[in-house]
Amino acid sequence: MSKILRLNMVDKSFRWEDVKPDWQGLGGRALTSRIVREEVPPTCHPLGAANKLVVAPGLLTGAPAANAGRISVGGKSPLTGGIKESNSGGLVSIKLARLGVKAVVVEGRPENGGFSVVKISKDGVEFLPADEFAGLGNYDTMARLWERFGKGVGVMSIGQAGEKRLMGASIHFADPAGRPGRAAGRGGLGALMGSKKLKALVVDDAGADPVPLADREKFKEASRKWAKYLMEHPVSGQALPAYGTAVLINIVNEAGALPTQNFRGGRFEFAEDISGEHMAELIKQRGGKTKEGCHPGCVIQCSQTYHDKEGKYLTSGFEYETIWALGANTLIRYLDEIAVIDRLCDDYGLDTIEMGCTLGVLMEGGVIPWGSGPAAIEMVRKVATDDPWGRIVGNGSVFTGQALGVDRVPAVKGQGLPAYDPRAEKGVGLTFATSPMGGDHTAGYGVAVNLLGCAGGGNPLKKEGNIELSRNLQVATAAIDSTGLCLFVAFAVLDNPDALQCIIDMINARYGLSLTGDDVTALGRQVLKDERSFNRDAGFTKAQDRLPEFFKENLKPHNVTWDFTDEEVDQVLADL
């Protein structure tokens, strides 16, 4: 039987708890959001003692299902002031699941004393002083933790940004090679972890039993089909493994939806230079690796190892969103410069989307010149120093806009927008506006339908159909995020009705249940209800479900504007 593990960071104690009956059917995002909803006072200060950091594997995590190893991290967001679930790959999720940990709830805030490392293993839970790790970046932290606790242990850690409780701070997860390229990036949860004085969570599943399966045969059958469907789909089976997520650069640029120069245009002159195709070429030339998974059991393998000109390791998990944010959005055209910033962000523990939006705002305010990689790199480096600029840029795009008196800030609910101009991809634009997460693409990825043609395709430039699209995808995604499955299973699920049935069959076979498609939809709806009710009590209204005013400007090349009325936007999540 799985348990809830509560860590008290004040007296360094822990407690195992049985899972409450109404939490039994929850996992991943459904569970983190429920625990936050029930236990965190919505009006509390995100860095105060009352906030909690919740970490939960998904419902399918740990079982032999392809791409089910994602971890959900939740809490009241330091960045948005609302509820937050941010998920990531890495090793921690599967290991927690194998140890029978349904969720870890990190509680309390030490007033004094240094950082801790908490180690969870079959032998129990240990609080260890982290003096030797405090002040280190994620690269060194993970390397030293592997040295100390054994190669291959799961690590979740923060860098200097999280230690400083900066609102752009992310939480990083060691990938199978022990590198911090994987992150629960969004919403400043690294600052929440920093406020708890938790430098790292180490999870060692040595000696743990396999995750129990109620019906082993049925599970095997469903999971075999499942892997096959994922590999058969052209996006998850071919495009992503070949070029990584950066395959989207050329596609989105062609669609006129690649935000350029702080969302001034939809096409980047030098898109080719930062494309996934070009990246794959460089990787091959320099001896990196194009196909890697962020967790064991991944059959998509969209990650990669990116080397510098000298053929030395530079960064990994080098994503489309990162490359857009630090590239097209800032007019920086050199992939190597972008890779350096990505590396710094992984090391310091900073969300790359937020940092890209922030650098755009810095350029908007004239602090550094448009397109200057060296100036951007110098600015990001300040996050790990005592320079107050580091505190400004590490706190994200809205904060930096306020520091500079700049109002052209692409953000919703305080969170910087991802790599799709909402005027030219209206489906994801509605998700940006209405998701309880703030500006977020993963919460309802209209791009899959409108730009990649899944589920018969849609029109990214017109309003028609996009309200329903965003709603349906937000509901479905909330359910997917609760299973531990990677978001990139969505392509297969959208195009193949059998794929959704596979997920349901796997859940049923894992737990001995008989859920239907309706139950899954109901789960997604319930997640959104939990999240929206938290935000409501935290003081959010429809007024926060709005894009910045400048999206009324005309966007080239399609000459489109953000033309939804407030009433239309409010329809997206009106009836859950």
Added chain:
Amino acid sequence: MSKILRLNMVDKSFRWEDVKPDWQGLGGRALTSRIVREEVPPTCHPLGAANKLVVAPGLLTGAPAANAGRISVGGKSPLTGGIKESNSGGLVSIKLARLGVKAVVVEGRPENGGFSVVKISKDGVEFLPADEFAGLGNYDTMARLWERFGKGVGVMSIGQAGEKRLMGASIHFADPAGRPGRAAGRGGLGALMGSKKLKALVVDDAGADPVPLADREKFKEASRKWAKYLMEHPVSGQALPAYGTAVLINIVNEAGALPTQNFRGGRFEFAEDISGEHMAELIKQRGGKTKEGCHPGCVIQCSQTYHDKEGKYLTSGFEYETIWALGANTLIRYLDEIAVIDRLCDDYGLDTIEMGCTLGVLMEGGVIPWGSGPAAIEMVRKVATDDPWGRIVGNGSVFTGQALGVDRVPAVKGQGLPAYDPRAEKGVGLTFATSPMGGDHTAGYGVAVNLLGCAGGGNPLKKEGNIELSRNLQVATAAIDSTGLCLFVAFAVLDNPDALQCIIDMINARYGLSLTGDDVTALGRQVLKDERSFNRDAGFTKAQDRLPEFFKENLKPHNVTWDFTDEEVDQVLADL
């Protein structure tokens, strides 16, 4: 007939407009809040083109009534994101009224070009380039504007903080001696003025006719009594002229409500050193002046000229709130150090309450030591330099808390709290929580009743009576703020029923009306309704009507906590 003057800052044009019928009976805060409510989109960015800066004399301003020369400044607040009215003394209000200007509405936001000075006189309206003033502090700006346009003209200006659009920036008004000691301090309206690229408004009423009075005799009779009542009351007639508002230091300290060390205690060990009594002594020794009015026609004279040890002018308008914020709150015990910071704030154009709360947060975060005047002075000086710390501290207490990851920040709706611990003065505490202005004492000054014993007195330490007290004072204050009368008339009004009748008689005699006390209350209610509906549409809910969590801590010496339930707090303005 009075007119509305609209300034278009983009094309440097202006337009005179007749006053709409339903604006006729409004003035001061009632008018600025109504114009903002009707014309500013509540969800707009405060520094964007859609926000407006509205300046309005009160209903009685310009007429020969004692203490009626206050000016109201309104807009969407860069600091709180809600509606803001901040009022001030100075010369501008009376001169606008005499020129027949019911309100100035500053519109549009220039994308290019430098700052402007706008001059309003009998001869018309002129836009002048402000290149020679840009970058100057308020002291130099005012001095040079008097040099250029004549001694005694009205000046409303911003310093470096407003030019940089920092959220703690205030708008300053030349006092009768041409010094910037008077400010519409709160809510960052200086940043709004900066975003409009308006460095200063100059108002010259030379040659203007006296303000018309519908019934001269009745007005004279009422105004004679009015001045007498003000001077007869011990607070406005004796305490304030003798010691300035800083007379409150010893009183509030004695009451255990003087917030000390970032609201950790209610008594300051060195209160005597920063008291009004001590200040008056120093002023006398050093050749300053204890009794000055902030505008012609003031009979209270709570202002002063404060000299340094060498007997040279240091600062003026040296208020209780300022001395508390920069003194007891930061543990700085030397009045001369506090005076230097006050002087810098007046010069750069910074709200002293916000800066005091900000310095407390900086000390809380360990950036500068508690009680160090020199360190605080150095930090404030950075606001006028390129040092990014200046951008942090100039943006106020909440921003600085976010920069440092400090959650002990005494603020409501983003605005730093004034000089009364809400646990030990629960009446004003309820005003802090519920005022549409954010943490503000002037919006419903329970202190007058609970600590100064007006209207029969009240109990500052108990809940009983304070919900009604805060509500009634908020309604009454909204009406008073619409007349142009100084808040310090409240003592006489609270203790003498004839005084309120005097105000009504003066308004009636000025405009030929026959208003009653009920009409005045209705006006106050309507102002609050306008303001609250703006905030609601801007996205505020009850969740923002809350004090920070740390006020649940016990406060010495009275061992009191903030013990109102949310439901009780929500009763304050539930039925308007």
